[in-house]
Amino acid sequence: AFRFQTWILLASTALFFLLTLELRDKLSLKGDLEVARQIQFGLLPFEPFEKDGIAIVSAMRPANTVGGDYFDVVELGEGRLAIAVGDVAGKGMPAALLMALLQGSLRTLLSAGLRGSELVARLNAHLCANIPSNRLITLFYGELDCATGALAYVNSGHNPPFLLPAGEPAARLSATAMALGITVETDFPSMEVVLEPCDRLVLYTDGVTEAEDPKDREYGEARLEAWLQANREETGRRLIDGVVAEVLEHCGAA
Helix, strand or coil: CCHHHHHHHHHHHHHHHHHHHHHHHHHHHHHHHHHHHHHHHHHHHCCCCECEEEEEEECCCCCCCCCEEEEEEEEECCEEEEEEEEECCCCCCHHHHHHHHHHHHHHHHHHHCCCHHHHHHHHHHHHHCCCCCCCEEEEEEEEEEECCEEEEEECCCCCCEEECCHHHHHHHHECCCHHHHHHHHCCCCCCECCCCCCCCCEEHHHHHHCEEEECCCCCCCHHHHHHHHCCCCCHHHHHHHHHHHHHHHHHCCC
């Protein structure tokens, strides 16, 4: 009986030790993820941008602690801006690592003087060589002339942004090419649109439109467009915060 009780005690001690190790590992991972979240948010330009008559505001809420969404605003000099919004397939740490690769690669190519279609093609070639074959990245990349409002853009398989012209129905900036990281053998043609005074351009990722309520119903692009049309006169900050609040209300407890 003593031996049997000893084995029970030893087994209980071993189980407690294993549970302690597992708890410690989970706490360590949670701490690492929180640090990763701080680093990721530090890479992105959350501070409102306002210069040369252009105002840009942004918001991001990852589904997990970190995620694969990416946005950027880079001054190119001579009154020009590079604007990017991207989405790495997947969630969590793998997507966040690829997001950091995307940002670093894009900024390096900008620093090297590449622009427009050539830049996106070079970025695609780099990603094809350096990301797993089961991953892809959608990207909207634009270059804005602040003086004229001319926006030359390449939309690589990304959600078509909403252009809200003053006093007119919303327009969409549809895809001009396939997503990045699939094949090197593809072209990335650009298109151009002119932003007039008081126009709004709303760029987003599918986390907004694919957000589901408790009955698995997506928020959807039609609902987003209707909300933007109804609230287009709001300031940029109130417009963005309003979209976030609207989507969270749709999700409810989901």
